[in-house]
Amino acid sequence: MTEISRRLLLASSTAVLAAPALVEQANAQSTFDWRRFRGERIEVSLTSNPRSQILIQNQREFQELTGITVGSEAIPEQQSRQRFAIEFTSGRPSFDIIGVSLHVSKLQIGRAKWCADLRPMIADASLTAPDFDFPDFGRGIVDYATQADGRMDTLPEFSDYFILYYNKELLAAKNVAVPKTFDEMIEGARRLNDPQRQIYGHVGRGLRNANVVLWTQFLLGTPQKDTLNAQRQLITDTPDAVAAGRIYQTLMRDLSPPGVVGFNWNECQTTFMQGRAAMWIDGVGFAAPLEDPTRSRVAGKVGYAVVPAGPGGHHACMFGTGLGIAEASRKKGPAWLYLQWAMNKTNQLRFLTSGAGAPARTSPFRNEEAISSSRFARDYFTTLVDSAAISRPGLPEILPVTEFRDTIGTALTNTIGGADVATELKRATDAFRPVLEASERAS
């Protein structure tokens, strides 16, 4: 007869105590099945960008893994916003999954409750793969994707930070150091500006609406930082707002190419990749075209740096995208499987190493092997990590954000033409304030 030792007794007791948890985990693992919804079909509506391209190119992996058929489309972002708003309002959207720009549409989809809360799905072990590893998503972007009431109606896909692109060759030729402050940036751009040779110290967004984020980038460098105060009132005509406007005006009016007033990111990209501009502040997603020697004259000469600091702070504008599941969808289960696959570690690493931008997960940034073998210089990756550390939303979280961008953007455009910054911002603020107040009252 086996003698019951104290060690055996302890081991047995521990096993008995741990059993429910282990059994639960084992059950959960055994109940999760990627092929649970095989034979189903889901519709995915994405916006046109390199990340959507990666997902569409690789969706066969998902179809083979799950047996679910995917119908995907990628449409330009502005059209997508209009389309999903109309389709959601109709109550019968044609898609199960929608790609959303958090900096524009988060509040809209949150208030209308157009997308399903993902938290119950994440918590459901029978629906969520054991290796999903939700804690791997960056805290900042998860908070950004979470509504004020705690609902998480999109799974974060990508964070976009404003970074400084600079032409190493042009800076070296005039012995200009990479700027650490906006004052240094203006000074450097002034030295590099040579309109006779059609070389300009700076290029940036001047087109109404698109230009506002460049101004908010400068505003983040002031003590005020944001466009709304704690009471959610508009503060876009304050001394700090005007100071940011003056930086914008100086760089755009004096040190950028003629016609910059109509430039969006694509014109800026073209100008920079033709070697016509020394510095450019914009989102992180332009490394791939800039480093493509078949399209770019500056391939191999591009430097990447964190945006310069202002007199009152150092932050990088942050924007983000996520994928949500339509509340009206009857295929939430298959759609959730798609979201897990789309944002798995493999796809997120693909985003990073292809230069498509900063993934929402943190693990790709720790993948030394992938980063070392990437075609992008190490300073690109370090810039992404450093920018994430100082990131702050680049647009206010308000419902009429497009109207805000149009109204303030028109004022900024006028300043490029020589109008007084303070007067223009005051006029735009007075015009937009009632719109914001009406929107806040309605919510």
Next chain:
Amino acid sequence: MSVTTAPVAAAVPGTRRRNYARRYWWFIAPCGVVVLATILFPWSFTLYMSVHEWKLGGGRTFVGLANYERLFTDERFQLSILRTLYYTALAVVFPMVLGILAALAFNQKFPLRGLARTIFILPMMATPVAVALVWTMMFHPQLGVLNWLLTSVGLPPSLWVYDASTVIPTLVLVEVWHWTPLVMLIILGGLASLPQDPYEAAKIDGATPWQAFRHITLPLLTPFIIVALIIRTIDSLKAFDTIYVITQGGPGTSSETINIFLYLNAFAYYNMGYASAVVVVFFLIIVALAMLLLWARQRFKDAI
């Protein structure tokens, strides 16, 4: 007998008429349903929306005529009307003049005339959005081919659509390139249908070519010119795709026509009620202009 037969004889045709009338209604029913679904319902619904404060994704509140009152104080809307009229005036006059000249030229007999006509009408066949994208690249102030051409012949470069003062004339340039062939085709059709007798009589009387054009061709062509004018006016008033693709209403709001203003309010700001009020006012403007042109046409017909 006559007392009994007379009412029967009178009743039969009457009954037949009623039956036919009922049957006729069925013939127009499909057309009626289409008109109801595609014209009357959208119009009624637009009028209904225009008296509501209605945000897409939010609720709706009845506001009466508040949206219309707001139009009278909205400087951006008023400027968009002026820009629309400015754009329309240029986009009508230039294609009309150039189209008439081109039609007169292509009406002459010369070698390879058919090929030249085909080449001339090619722009009209291109998709407006594709055309706009190509022109956008050509307008780039530093890298566009147009400034390269200007500087190659010693002229100063232009900022084209990248400057508030030149944006509308530049957009009209695209419109002229695209739609002058349409005017040319309409006028060419008119020229082909003109009788030859008046010209022979004028020649016998010793009229110069200019006198023949001024006193014969132009009056006879006027109905065709007015048709082209009506088409061009309506097309220019509702121009949207080219402007939106090239400038999105910018720089600032300097090329924001009513259509762009309306589109932004409806689909970027989601102010469906206010946008509907803009639609109603815009519709009234178009109707007024179309009636003015039709009245002019009728008046001209009466005069001759």
